[in-house]
Amino acid sequence: MSVALGTTHPLPVRTTTVRDPGDLLKALPTPAPYAWVRHGQGLVGWGEAARVNVPTGPGRFAWARQWLTDAFADLPTEPGAPRPAAFGSFTFDPATPGSVLVIPQATLTRRDGQTWLTTIGDPALNHATPVTTPGRISYGDGSLTAPAWQHIVAQASARIRHGDLDKVVLARDLVATAEHPIDARLLLSRLASRYPDCYTFSVAGLIGATPELLIRRTGTEIESLVLAGTTARGTDPDDDHRRGQALLASAKDRHEHEYAIASVRQTLAPLCAVLHTPDEPELLVLPNLQHLASHVTGRLADGASVLDVVAAMHPTAAVGGTPTDKAVQLIRDIEGMDRAGYAGPVGWIDSAGDGEWGIALRSGHISGRRARLFAGCGIMGDSDPAAELAEAQTKFRVMQYALEG
Numbered sequence: 202m203s204v205a206l207g208t209t210h211p212l213p214v215r216t217t218t219v220r221d222p223g224d225l226l227k228a229l230p231t232p233a234p235y236a237w238v239r240h241g242q243g244l245v246g247w248g249e250a251a252r253v254n255v256p257t258g259p260g261r262f263a264w265a266r267q268w269l270t271d272a273f274a275d276l277p278t279e280p281g282a283p284r285p286a287a288f289g290s291f292t293f294d295p296a297t298p299g300s301v302l303v304i305p306q307a308t309l310t311r312r313d314g315q316t317w318l319t320t321i322g323d324p325a326l327n328h329a330t331p332v333t334t335p336g337r338i339s340y341g342d343g344s345l346t347a348p349a350w351q352h353i354v355a356q357a358s359a360r361i362r363h364g365d366l367d368k369v370v371l372a373r374d375l376v377a378t379a380e381h382p383i384d385a386r387l388l389l390s391r392l393a394s395r396y397p398d399c400y401t402f403s404v405a406g407l408i409g410a411t412p413e414l415l416i417r418r419t420g421t422e423i424e425s426l427v428l429a430g431t432t433a434r435g436t437d438p439d440d441d442h443r444r445g446q447a448l449l450a451s452a453k454d455r456h457e458h459e460y461a462i463a464s465v466r467q468t469l470a471p472l473c474a475v476l477h478t479p480d481e482p483e484l485l486v487l488p489n490l491q492h493l494a495s496h497v498t499g500r501l502a503d504g505a506s507v508l509d510v511v512a513a514m515h516p517t518a519a520v521g522g523t524p525t526d527k528a529v530q531l532i533r534d535i536e537g538m539d540r541a542g543y544a545g546p547v548g549w550i551d552s553a554g555d556g557e558w559g560i561a562l563r564s565g566h567i568s569g570r571r572a573r574l575f576a577g578c579g580i581m582g583d584s585d586p587a588a589e590l591a592e593a594q595t596k597f598r599v600m601q602y603a604l605e606g
């Protein structure tokens with residue numbers, strides 16, 4: 202079977218079972234890879250059989266769906282093997298360019314102990330290069346200095362107390378410059394080994410390890426992990442436990458979480474025949490932070506693809522705010538930066554509409570020797586700007602660790 206994918210000559214497509222290659226991320230031959238990996242399972246890709254910049258605007262997800270339908274149209278699916286898949290990253294703000302879809306030339310998929318290699322065209326053209334280290338890393342302020350960012354947090358809190366909106370998520374950026382070009386593969390390996398419970402991703406230079414699963418679709422079944430409400434890890438087991446219990450009991454964090462759950466419930470309910478949202482959040486304990494977490498499950502009522510569900514859900518209150526339109530407008534007005542793919546949907550979709558998409562948190566955009574790192578926090582009427590700044594600094598550490606080891 203072959204596929205044209207916008208080229209003049211049809212390209213051969215092959216899927217074969219391969220011997221377990223060990224760490225998927227270690228199998229990546231080039232420094233600009235595609236990845237979605239958790240607990241050693243998932244998919245990685247390299248090369249580009251097809252790539253498209255998705256136009257900005259409210260219709261971008263529908264446009265992307267159509268492009269995918271066309272691109273997948275002639276791709277064969279072998280029974281029992283993974284279907285052809287595309288990786289994608291969408292900018293947080295629909296008005297901002299930078300959303301991209303890519304069907305790699307080679308995709309290595311591991312699930313349930315089996316590994317497959319799908320190739321489109323001739324991946325023998327890809328020569329493996331050794332993984333390189335970025336050397337010394339120096340940091341500089343992004344769009345706003347720390348005091349300026351605390352000022353906008355205070356401003357947003359005042360707006361919330363005034364009744365203009367209920368919650369807004371404000372983010373900041375940090376610019377890292379390395380001595381040598383940054384090889385994404387090294388960062389991905391560090392992220393996956395330090396944050397095995399998170400989804401380690403790489404799509405067109407956007408790299409990170411997000412704990413937040415926006416949506417997984419497997420046939421008609423869907424799952425989402427909603428996070429909002431955060432505290433640091435403790436200095437010892439008692440302190441850790443005390444902090445976790447305090448988070449569960451914190452009215453500010455519980456409210457923040459309820460807004461996030463309400464936004465997910467509101468957007469998923471019309472799409473679902475069955476939807477289950479837990480009554481109480483639980484703790485998600487990560488190496489650097491603890492979050493309030495709710496595992497949402499459901500069954501889709503019709504044939505919506507994972508990207509249709511992403512389109513309905515984004516932006517959730519976990520990264521935008523409540524009400525969504527007012528929060529997004531406030532972010533545009535006061536955040537003072539372009540979020541690009543940060544806090545946008547990132548993930549993969551296959552030719553049957555299954556896939557997994559996360560919210561691109563704990564992430565950075567890498568280009569040459571430069572990385573722009575992002576971190577944000579849910580702001581409520583009683584937020585303390587200094588505490589929010591400290592939380593953002595802790596969130597930056599995920600990518601700082603990826604860069605520095």
Ligand SMILES: C=C(O[C@@H]1C=C(C(=O)O)C=C[C@H]1O)C(=O)O
Binds near residue numbers: 370520576578579596
């Ligand atoms: C916005 C981020 O994280 C989000 C905000 C959280 C919070 O404010 O408690 C928690 C998890 C995420 O939903 C980020 O990591 O940049």
